[in-house]
Amino acid sequence: MRSKFDEQLELLKTRLIRMGALCEEAIANAVKALLNNDLALAKKALEADVEIDQQEREIEGLCLKLLLQQQPVARDLRQISSALKMITDLERIGDQAGDIAEITIQAKIEAAPETKPIAAMAEATIKMVTGSIDAFVRQDLELAKAVIEYDDVVDELFIQVKKDLIRLINKDAKSGEFAIDLIMIAKYFERIGDHATNIAEWVEFAITGRHRNGVGK
Amino acid sequence: MRSKFDEQLELLKTRLIRMGALCEEAIANAVKALLNNDLALAKKALEADVEIDQQEREIEGLCLKLLLQQQPVARDLRQISSALKMITDLERIGDQAGDIAEITIQAKIEAAPETKPIAAMAEATIKMVTGSIDAFVRQDLELAKAVIEYDDVVDELFIQVKKDLIRLINKDAKSGEFAIDLIMIAKYFERIGDHATNIAEWVEFAITGRHRNGVGK
Numbered sequence: 001m002r003s004k005f006d007e008q009l010e011l012l013k014t015r016l017i018r019m020g021a022l023c024e025e026a027i028a029n030a031v032k033a034l035l036n037n038d039l040a041l042a043k044k045a046l047e048a049d050v051e052i053d054q055q056e057r058e059i060e061g062l063c064l065k066l067l068l069q070q071q072p073v074a075r076d077l078r079q080i081s082s083a084l085k086m087i088t089d090l091e092r093i094g095d096q097a098g099d100i101a102e103i104t105i106q107a108k109i110e111a112a113p114e115t116k117p118i119a120a121m122a123e124a125t126i127k128m129v130t131g132s133i134d135a136f137v138r139q140d141l142e143l144a145k146a147v148i149e150y151d152d153v154v155d156e157l158f159i160q161v162k163k164d165l166i167r168l169i170n171k172d173a174k175s176g177e178f179a180i181d182l183i184m185i186a187k188y189f190e191r192i193g194d195h196a197t198n199i200a201e202w203v204e205f206a207i208t209g210r211h212r213n214g215v216g217k
Numbered sequence: 218m219r220s221k222f223d224e225q226l227e228l229l230k231t232r233l234i235r236m237g238a239l240c241e242e243a244i245a246n247a248v249k250a251l252l253n254n255d256l257a258l259a260k261k262a263l264e265a266d267v268e269i270d271q272q273e274r275e276i277e278g279l280c281l282k283l284l285l286q287q288q289p290v291a292r293d294l295r296q297i298s299s300a301l302k303m304i305t306d307l308e309r310i311g312d313q314a315g316d317i318a319e320i321t322i323q324a325k326i327e328a329a330p331e332t333k334p335i336a337a338m339a340e341a342t343i344k345m346v347t348g349s350i351d352a353f354v355r356q357d358l359e360l361a362k363a364v365i366e367y368d369d370v371v372d373e374l375f376i377q378v379k380k381d382l383i384r385l386i387n388k389d390a391k392s393g394e395f396a397i398d399l400i401m402i403a404k405y406f407e408r409i410g411d412h413a414t415n416i417a418e419w420v421e422f423a424i425t426g427r428h429r430n431g432v433g434k
Contacts (some may be wrong), residue, residue, distance in 0.1 A: 033427070040310055053305075088270075092312070095312070098407075162393070162394070162397055166386055166390055166393030166394070166396075166397065167390065169383055169386040169387055169393070170386055170389075170390040170393070172387075173383055173384065173387040176383030176386070176387070177377070177379070177381075177383070180379055180383065180400055183397055183400070183401075184400075184401065184404055187401055189317075
């Protein structure tokens, strides 16, 4: 029974790694599409959303099977229930990468100095997604904490982007549309950071049995 | 067999009406919370998202049961598969109402003339959600078409909100943060309109067998 559970848990981790990789790829494609105004790549980021939704359903099924058939307790139970929550945030990350791609498709954003911090936001959020999944797979509490702290970097970048673009609009109303589109995209990256933070918090819970928002206390 | 299917289809419609009503309530609470800076109500809109997600899973299960047990064909099959797609858009609408509520909670938006068109966007999108679900329940092709056309009203309002707020930021950078939050909220309402449009397009497909984006052709 026990070893069967470990086997299935390994499978679950492999599936989570794949779903996380899909999200990272969607973010990377969305920002590349944005910076190079590459509509084909933007469409690819949009399509990835469908595959990510499918992954969520499959992993959810795997988690439910594990819960029902193996009736895990304590830390094993926390790992499965955390995974169930994590995939919801991964799915939202896929949504947001798609939202970014959609703005790129509709808006035809030109390369501009203002897009530089957006690239930094993309890099930071990809790092957070990778870290949060790795933290679960390796049950690495320190890495989970590091991901949660790293969200401040994303929030700082978002505040900076907003300031820069407000200044831009204030100077020149004609660039307003362009600036608003970029702010919207920055907002989606900020949300991706929030979701990666949620994932890391569930990893903390899986390991410690305590969730900083009070769950399981 | 046949009457059993009709019975289950009625149940499906009842469930869709309830899920739609939850989404409309979430939108209404999110905008009321925004206009009255009512944080308790904003939290309620956020919490509704969880219930809406649950509804999606249950209705999805009902649809799959119908597909497997009844093996419907032709228009019956289209109705079930359309319902399967519709709940994905309803779920996203719940997400976006929650996103709006979150900005209200974080930003403490004061009542201002700029919030007036936002209220209009909320009213318009609620009307679209109600209409799209009614169109499915009554299999009303004209109503579905009307919902799809009505999205132009929402898009127009969004363009207007953007213009007004760009002008505001251009005049006075100090109101930039406030303006950006409002633009973000307006963007979420614009997305809600898109999702209601998707729903109405699936209703068209359920009735006619033709989807304007080419599905089923």
